[in-house]
Amino acid sequence: MHTGTRYILLVLGIVVALHTLLSFTHEEYGRATSLGNLAGHLPFGSSSSPISIYHGSEPPESHGDIDYVLPDTSTIGVGGYDIDPWQSAAGPRANASFVILARNSDLDQVIRSVREVEERFNRRFNYPYVFLNEVEFTNEFKQRIMVITGAKVEFGLIPKEHWFQPDWIDEKKASAARDKMVKENIIYGGSLPYRNMCRFNSGFFFKHPLLQKYRYYWRIEPDVHFHCDLPYDPFVYMQEHKKRYAFTITMYEFEKTIPTLWWSVQKFVKKHPEYLAKGNAMDFQSEDGGHTYNKCHFWSNFEIADMDFWRGEAYQAFFDHLENEGGFYYERWGDAPVHSIAANLFLSKDEIHFFDDIGYEHNPYTHCPRDKKVWKERRCSCNPSRSFDYDGYSCLRKWDKLVGYEHSG
Numbered sequence: 001m002h003t004g005t006r007y008i009l010l011v012l013g014i015v016v017a018l019h020t021l022l023s024f025t026h027e028e029y030g031r032a033t034s035l036g037n038l039a040g041h042l043p044f045g046s047s048s049s050p051i052s053i054y055h056g057s058e059p060p061e062s063h064g065d066i067d068y069v070l071p072d073t074s075t076i077g078v079g080g081y082d083i084d085p086w087q088s089a090a091g092p093r094a095n096a097s098f099v100i101l102a103r104n105s106d107l108d109q110v111i112r113s114v115r116e117v118e119e120r121f122n123r124r125f126n127y128p129y130v131f132l133n134e135v136e137f138t139n140e141f142k143q144r145i146m147v148i149t150g151a152k153v154e155f156g157l158i159p160k161e162h163w164f165q166p167d168w169i170d171e172k173k174a175s176a177a178r179d180k181m182v183k184e185n186i187i188y189g190g191s192l193p194y195r196n197m198c199r200f201n202s203g204f205f206f207k208h209p210l211l212q213k214y215r216y217y218w219r220i221e222p223d224v225h226f227h228c229d230l231p232y233d234p235f236v237y238m239q240e241h242k243k244r245y246a247f248t249i250t251m252y253e254f255e256k257t258i259p260t261l262w263w264s265v266q267k268f269v270k271k272h273p274e275y276l277a278k279g280n281a282m283d284f285q286s287e288d289g290g291h292t293y294n295k296c297h298f299w300s301n302f303e304i305a306d307m308d309f310w311r312g313e314a315y316q317a318f319f320d321h322l323e324n325e326g327g328f329y330y331e332r333w334g335d336a337p338v339h340s341i342a343a344n345l346f347l348s349k350d351e352i353h354f355f356d357d358i359g360y361e362h363n364p365y366t367h368c369p370r371d372k373k374v375w376k377e378r379r380c381s382c383n384p385s386r387s388f389d390y391d392g393y394s395c396l397r398k399w400d401k402l403v404g405y406e407h408s409g
């Protein structure tokens, strides 16, 4: 062999030996130089065709027109849209916070909810959290929350007068009402803490000192699920589109928890017709222009809303009126119908927003985005065929009718 050729072969041999050694000892080096990876950088690389994600030997059962084919990941970034899930989102932030009312015993379930909020949205947007409780949060609670988010977190104690049953409530009458509801098997019918919670969420959370600096809030409960990526800022959306109340799930309230609520509402409206908004959403909650209540309401365990609406003159007068009626304790008025009725009366329907693209679950109901493109691109983990939207117990059809949305199903 020619001496020159011998030298070339020797150098080549050393390079191959070094490569092999580095591939085994340095994981990163091996990954970066693997053939598969190099091919991906060539034009028309190996990942340009749609990928089927059938698991198991049989194709999955049909779910309407969803074809279970992922978008082409070579042209649009991971997850179907060109966004790095770890990178802080650019752009202005709204004056907003998450609000979580919880007991110390809710800790594990709260952690599950916050992890999903962070994963699907907040690790990019970094909005603060405010936790509220009528007793002090334990150190364990605080520490375990603070290790799962990099956002600012504050823990607040609820003032006694915002939480406990007021002295002027006739306790004999209230406890008789609770006993009656227990006999009738009404959910939380016998619970005083549940009533305190409903009244607090109806009329007081937005008065808490820690929330005074914020305008918008997103209410989170323990053990809820966020099924889809949220690549944009819903608070900024609310502000830019002049929205003041937003929901994901609607349903009917149990009649037995609110027997006199509508009657009380009617009394208020007669006294204060000036608070009724032009173009309001009365038709969502009444089939006869307000004569009777159809019990449709927004499920308030999810809310994104403007606290200045609750702090404003109309809602303050409305809440004071309901408070004086005593129905939070003599019946079991929920914050969901109270908030909803107010939003439907004192806001125009254009100020109320349905976040169809936020996949959300609070046991036992789930809202899964209706648009199959959104469902795919936002990597939703919910099953579209099990969405509560058009269940017989949901009121979404009424909302669709009000806003002129044509549902194809």
Ligand SMILES: Nc1nc2c(ncn2[C@@H]2O[C@H](COP(=O)(O)OP(=O)(O)OP(=O)(O)O)[C@@H](O)[C@H]2O)c(=O)[nH]1
Pocket: 100, 101, 102, 103, 104, 106, 132, 133, 134, 135, 193, 194, 197, 220, 221, 222, 301, 363
């Ligand atoms: N600090 C405190 N928080 C409470 C209390 N009761 C309920 N909460 C919180 O108030 C919110 C609503 O309570 P839930 O028990 O979830 O009521 P719900 O959603 O109607 O009923 P579930 O179907 O049981 O979830 C949750 O964020 C709870 O953690 C209480 O006595 N003290």
Ligand SMILES: [Mg+2]
Pocket: 221, 222, 301, 362
């Ligand atoms: Mg709940």
